Amino acid sequence: MIKLFITFTFVLFSTQVATKENDLLNITTYKLTPEVKGVLLLEGNPISGVEIELTVGAMEKVRTHSTRTDDEGRFHFHELSEGKLLSPSIFDEQLVSVSIEAEYRGNSVKIWRTVTAGYDLKPFMLDNMPHLTCEIDSDLKYFVFSKDSNGNDDYEVHSICDLIGSIESGKY
Numbered sequence: 001m002i003k004l005f006i007t008f009t010f011v012l013f014s015t016q017v018a019t020k021e022n023d024l025l026n027i028t029t030y031k032l033t034p035e036v037k038g039v040l041l042l043e044g045n046p047i048s049g050v051e052i053e054l055t056v057g058a059m060e061k062v063r064t065h066s067t068r069t070d071d072e073g074r075f076h077f078h079e080l081s082e083g084k085l086l087s088p089s090i091f092d093e094q095l096v097s098v099s100i101e102a103e104y105r106g107n108s109v110k111i112w113r114t115v116t117a118g119y120d121l122k123p124f125m126l127d128n129m130p131h132l133t134c135e136i137d138s139d140l141k142y143f144v145f146s147k148d149s150n151g152n153d154d155y156e157v158h159s160i161c162d163l164i165g166s167i168e169s170g171k172y
Contacts, residue, residue, distance in 0.1 A: 030119035038132030046073025057097040134161040
């Protein structure tokens, strides 16, 4: 019986040491959105008190955050990240869906909508999401951002905001 206990303790201790050596106990942080800052305008004038909702779907969860525009039409969301103990499984599609919508005069207005592959922030997100200027009565537009220099695997954003760095854009 003592031999069995010693063997069990040794195996348990060895597993814990191997786990630490393989960094399985380190929590990896995956950034899902950068900090989001924007201003909501109507004919160039700030709109206050509009509810803005950020919805992010990733890692089998949907996260929703809300705020309201201030007196200068500004809104803000902190960077959103997720800590995971283990690496994503091979069955995880590693897709991130990001939607920002405003509720204005009974209508839902799309400020930002995209789906990206992988749990890392894309350059077009970093270039645009912290600096959104959105005219509430603008037509919804599409913006295409290239993933690589070959123009392969492009990302598309639907937005009423003025975005920079797209290789193509137009009315949606």
